[in-house]
Amino acid sequence: MVEFSNISLAFDDKKIFENFNLNILKGEKVLLSAPSGSGKSSLFKLLLGFLKPDQGIIQFKGKKLNKNTVREIRNSISYVSQDIEFRDEKVVSLMKEIFLYHHNKNKDLNHKRIEDLLTYFHLNKNILEKKIGELSGGERQRLGLITAILLDREVWLLDEVTSALDHELKQKVVDYITQNDKTVLVISHDDIWKETSVFKIVRWS
Amino acid sequence: MQTENISILSILMLLIMLIPILLSNLFLKIKMNRYIIYAMLRMIIQLSFVGLYLQYLFEFNNTVLNIFYIIIMVIAASFSVINSCKLKIKKFILPVFSAIIIPHFLMVVYFNLFVARIDNIFDAKYLITIGGMILGNCLNGNIVGLNSFYNNIKQNEKEYFYSLSLGASRFQALGPYFKQAVLASITPTLASTATVGLVALPGMMTGQILGGSIPLVAIKYQIAIMIAxxxxxxxxxxxxxxxSSYKSFDEYDILNKDVYR
Known part of the structure; x- marks a missing residue:
């Protein structure tokens, strides 16, 4: 599904990857476990085409990532970033905007589905009327996750999506993700992800 | 009625009035004298040159020469905009030049044809003065607009990337920064438009009145020029x-690192 071959990447003089290889199969759930600063988030950005490797090839479903495929690949992936950088606007307007985006034309915003997901993740319905700036970190994380779920794409990249949640909610998030058939890559410092046997742990230093 | 000529001696009379300021700065230890002298000298030299070549330009009043002069002014303006925004000249000169000259030239021609209704629409007296006024005001708007747009994208890179990852096309993802940039550059103009005449008399009107126009004519020109x-x-x-956005993003929709100098 996702294949990194011989990736090298350096920022200024600092080498992040040198001949890095990783192959992820369809439906696989992978937990990336490596120390801070070892390029876990960069790996996500490489796959999304927000960073370009100095060397190496990235493939998605057998297609090489390049200028012709980058948009198609980007839009087959739901990316939930560490900070969930939504613009500071009303949640419901943002949701509507997202479903009007060029690449989501064939998708409809299902209000019943949103409400179900809000309830599952312990969020009150009135969050839709709030502005992003009024939300706590944990609320934003769950909203980012809900957006990713609604977009229903094949691959999920989840970067520290449980860091601001309490234990019960962390468990709910992990349960939700382990129980679906998506291909999932997770970056997290929470040990809770390791407690299930579903995740394959990939380590590097 | 013609304006009274000012002699060089009269200008010196005003320059002498700067001496108390220079002394006061010395006394108050405000380190500004060098800059005052530099700015005043530059202003005098630049305006003397402008006066000199405008004199010739108006005497020749040759259509090709007048248009050529306007083009030179727009080129200079484009350089000034790009420099003020600390952007790369090579990347931005063509987009900025085109963005200024297209509406500018159309408006000057339209103005002379339908507003001033003069026989020769490329008459130096109108083309260069009206053109110059519009251009001068355009500069500032472009600086504010470009600055706001590129700084915003740079500062909110993650937000922009997130929009792209959520399915936005490049132009949809840039939309919010685009709107903000237009607002930032237009709002000050609207504010000054809304208060004109209350706190200060606009320069063009004052000049026309000094030049012999009656206030009612001067006002009409002022209204027309502000709209233009x-x-x-x-x-x-x-x-x-x-x-500029066509040139400053790469094939992956990422802002080129080399847009800034």
Whole structure:
């Protein structure tokens, strides 16, 4: 599904990857476990085409990532970033905007589905009327996750999506993700992800 | 009725009045004297040159020469905009130049044809003065607009990337920064338009009255020019953002690192 071959990447003089290889199969759930600063988030950005490797090839479903495929690949992936950088606007307007985006034309915003997901993740319905700036970190994380779920794409990249949640909610998030058939890559410092046997742990230093 | 000529001696009379300021700065230890002298000298030299070649330009009053002069002014303006925004000249000169000259030239021709209704629409007296006024005001709008747009994208890179990852096309993801840039560049013009005449008399009107026009004519020109400035500013900012964005993003929709100097 996702294949990194011989990736090298350096920022200024600092080498992040040198001949890095990783192959992820369809439906696989992978937990990336490596120390801070070892390029876990960069790996996500490489796959999304927000960073370009100095060397190496990235493939998605057998297609090489390049200028012709980058948009198609980007839009087959739901990316939930560490900070969930939504613009500071009303949640419901943002949701509507997202479903009007060029690449989501064939998708409809299902209000019943949103409400179900809000309830599952312990969020009150009135969050839709709030502005992003009024939300706590944990609320934003769950909203980012809900957006990713609604977009229903094949691959999920989840970067520290449980860091601001309490234990019960962390468990709910992990349960939700382990129980679906998506291909999932997770970056997290929470040990809770390791407690299930579903995740394959990939380590590097 | 003609304006009274001012002799060089009269100008010296005003320059002498700067001496108390220089002394006061020395006394108050405000380190500004060098800059005052530099700025005043530059102003005098630049304006002397402008006066000199405008004199010739008006005497020749040759259509090709007049148009050529306007083009030179727009080139200089484009350089000034790009420099003020600390952007790369090579990347931005063509987009910014086109963004200014297209609405600017159309407006000057339209103005001379339908507003001033003069026989030769390329008459130096109108083309260069009206053109110069519009251009001068356009500069500022473009600087504010481009600065706001590129700084915003740089500062909110993650937000922009997130929009792209959520399915936005490049132009949809840039939309919010685009709107903010247009607002930032147009709002000050609207504010000054709304208060004109209350706190200060506009320069063009004052000049016309000194030059012998009756206030009612001067006012009409002032109204016309303010509308013209607003229209050109609006379109040139939008064009500058659109044209430049074609050159400043790569094939992956990422802002090129080398847009800044």
């Amino acid at each position: 400035i607003f229209i050109v500013k609006y379109f040139s900012v939008i064009l500058a953002l659109v044209f």
